[in-house]
Amino acid sequence: MNRLATFLLGFLLIANFAQAQEEGAAAPDNGLTEQKAADGSVKKGCDARGYCWGESVEETKSKYTFFSDNMKAKNYSQETIDAFNYLYTNTPYIHKNLYIYGLKLYKALLSAESKKKDAADKDLIVKYEDMVLKLYDERGQYFGQAEKWESTKGKYLYRYVKDRPDFDERLPEYYTFYRGIADRDGVKTDDSNMSAYVAIVAKLHISYKKAVQGFNKDPKTKAQKTVILTANSVIENKDGKYTDAQIKEYSAKKAAAEKEIENLSTAFETNDANFKKYKSYNEDWLMDEYDFVSDIAGKNIEIAEAAKKANDVKSWNRIQTMADKYIMGMLDIDCDFINNKLGAKFKADPTDIATAKKIVGYSIRKKCMDGPYFIQAAEVVFTAEPTPAYANLISGQYIKKNDTDKAIEWKEKAIELYSEDPTKQAETSIDLAKLYNKKGLKSQARSQAYKAIEFDSEISKEAYTFIGDLYMGSYKQCFESSEDNVQERGCYLAAYDMYKKAGNSSKMASAQKQFPSKSDIFTLAAKGYGEGKSIKVGCWIGGSTTLRVRP
Known part of the structure; x- marks a missing residue:
């Protein structure tokens, strides 16, 4: 029995092992794998x-x-x-x-x-x-x-x-x-x-x-602020009734009070949870936020307008309106604020680009561009972020101040920075030509007008009209004292040529009215004058034109 049992047990083990091998070999791979998620899990x-x-x-x-x-x-x-x-x-x-x-x-x-x-x-x-x-x-x-x-x-x-x-x-x-x-x-x-x-x-x-109100209402704070207000009235000395010794005394009291307020502020921040939590969200922070929102909104409005997407323009104008109402509305910003508070901060550190940007941005919005720090602030911003728009802006301010040399300098920078936009180069070249003319530099003005045409031929009508105007306005400078009634009309003949190139019929008619008369040409025929003949213009204009008579 023992030998039989052993035999049967061995048989069963071998059979089970064979069946397991057979099942294992037949079982297909389910093809499922492990993979990594985006977060690495x-x-x-x-x-x-x-x-x-x-x-x-x-x-x-x-x-x-x-x-x-x-x-x-x-x-x-x-x-x-x-x-x-x-x-x-x-x-x-x-x-x-x-x-x-x-x-x-x-x-x-x-x-x-x-x-x-x-x-x-x-x-x-x-x-x-x-x-x-x-x-x-x-x-x-x-x-x-x-x-x-x-x-x-x-x-x-x-x-x-x-x-x-x-x-x-x-x-x-x-x-x-x-x-x-x-x-x-x-x-x-x-x-x-x-x-x-x-x-x-x-x-x-x-x-x-709200947090600051708690600080300001604190009796100790109020007492120190009263000291500062009193000191200010003495220091200003509007009526001249205070002595130098008194002014010195109250200046010291003011400095001590300001120091004490600083200490109270530190203590209040330590002990008052709300003041500590919200102290950083002050006026300076709010101004930065306004600029941040306005920058994004402004760029989106430009993009939407260029793409003619009216709904997007409307949406981003709404954002700008919100910023104006809910952010700028909480800031009591006017020309005095810009010139005094921001101006003082900028004066203390003329390299402060953030304050410079605020002075420029707020001055434009509040129409305070004549302020004492505007141009200087704009130049600081330009140095950090040179753009043709800023160069034109600065040039415009120098024009208002009748500083034509500086205005010319900045127009030249604008043209250079518009290197990727020939149309803008052409438009700015006409502006520069007008500045040269303002200085009496008519030859340079003409050259700049020709450059404008080189940049973009679409501006040729305006450029040729401008040159024609230069010629028309040169009579007194060049020919008023001339005794040659034909020669002295050369500037009008040359102007007509420019107006004709511009296709400006009304100005062509104005120039024609100043042409030499038939009697002038007949009287001076000995000089070789004759209708249809070539005549040298002379003066700064130079070149030659065709002699024509007044209609």
């Missing part, structure tokens, strides 16, 4: 189509089929939600379709709940909103293009959170989020994201002002 059970089913392949496939079928049928039942939750919890990396469908699902649920209005479950609405935001984050996490989906998330974030109880508390967090998008996307920032950004900037400054 591991996705399991991935097939050739890009679906990653995780470890429970069959169950996940079943859940996904049920979920996707229901979504295609727009069946947003609890069973559909449960199927999504299973997939989202166990295989968040299954496929990008999970996020496409998931966003569709939760936006539909959110819409349905919101339509209930007063009967709506606010907690449920917040839950759905947070899920939408989270899905945008995680789509980027698992499937890439995180920046794109963050920008898309921004379109919903402000709308969802602006009425929540913790919104004001979290303002710095939301500011960081939207500023990050605007810094990254730049001129491509979506207008809805920029709209949210403007609103958050404005609210942050309001929080700053």
Whole structure:
């Protein structure tokens, strides 16, 4: 029996081993692999189509089929939600379709709940909103293009959170989020994201002002400010009733009070949470924010206008209007502010490009370009960021000051910087030619007008008309004292030639009225004059023209 049992046991072991080998050899490879998600995490059970089913392949496939079928049928039942939750919890990396469908699902649920209005479950609405935001984050996490989906998330974030109880508390967090998008996307920032950004900037400054009110209302602060005000009246000494010793005394008191306010500010920031949290969102910060928003809005308006996209122009004009109203509206900026506060800051550091830009930008908006620091600030900006627009701007200011030499210098810089735009070079050359004429440099003015035509022939009518005007205006300079009634009319004959090239019939007629008369030509025939003959013009004009008679 023992030998028989041993034999049977050995037989069974061999049979089982053979069967296992046979089954193993017959079992096909399921072809599933592991892959890396965009964030570097591991996705399991991935097939050739890009679906990653995780470890429970069959169950996940079943859940996904049920979920996707229901979504295609727009069946947003609890069973559909449960199927999504299973997939989202166990295989968040299954496929990008999970996020496409998931966003569709939760936006539909959110819409349905919101339509209930007063009967709506606010907690449920917040839950759905947070899920939408989270899905945008995680789509980027698992499937890439995180920046794109963050920008898309921004379109919903402000709308969802602006009425929540913790919104004001979290303002710095939301500011960081939207500023990050605007810094990254730049001129491509979506207008809805920029709209949210403007609103958050404005609210942050309001929080700053509230925090500062607490500091300003502190009795110790008020006492020191009173000392400063009193000292200022003595130092100014408008009526001349204070002695030098008194002025010196109050100057010291003012300095001590300012130092004490600085100490109080430090102490207040340490002890007051709001002051500490919002202190950096002050007027200087707000001015920077206004410039930042206006720069992006302005560039988008230019792009939209060039592309003739009326809706985009309207959208970005709305953003600029918001910035003007809600940001600039909180800044009491006028010519005195620019010339005194910003001017003093710029005077202390003439290399401060940020302050220089503010002086230029605000001066233009507030029509304070005659201020004492405008040109200097504009030149500082130009040195850092040379553009033809700035060169033209500076030239224009020198024209207003009747400093033609400096105006010419800056027009020349503008022409050089317009090297990629021949049309602008031509237009600016005409401006420069006019400046040469203003200085009485008619020959240089003519040469510059010819250069304008070389840059762009489309400006030839204006250029030739300008040259004709130069000739017409040269009578007193060149021929007024001449005793030759024919020769002295040469400037008008030459002007007619220029007007003819310009196709300017009205000015041709004006020049004709100044041609020599038939009697003048007849009287001076001994000099070789004759209608239709060539005649030298002379003076700075030079060259020759055809002798014609007054009509």
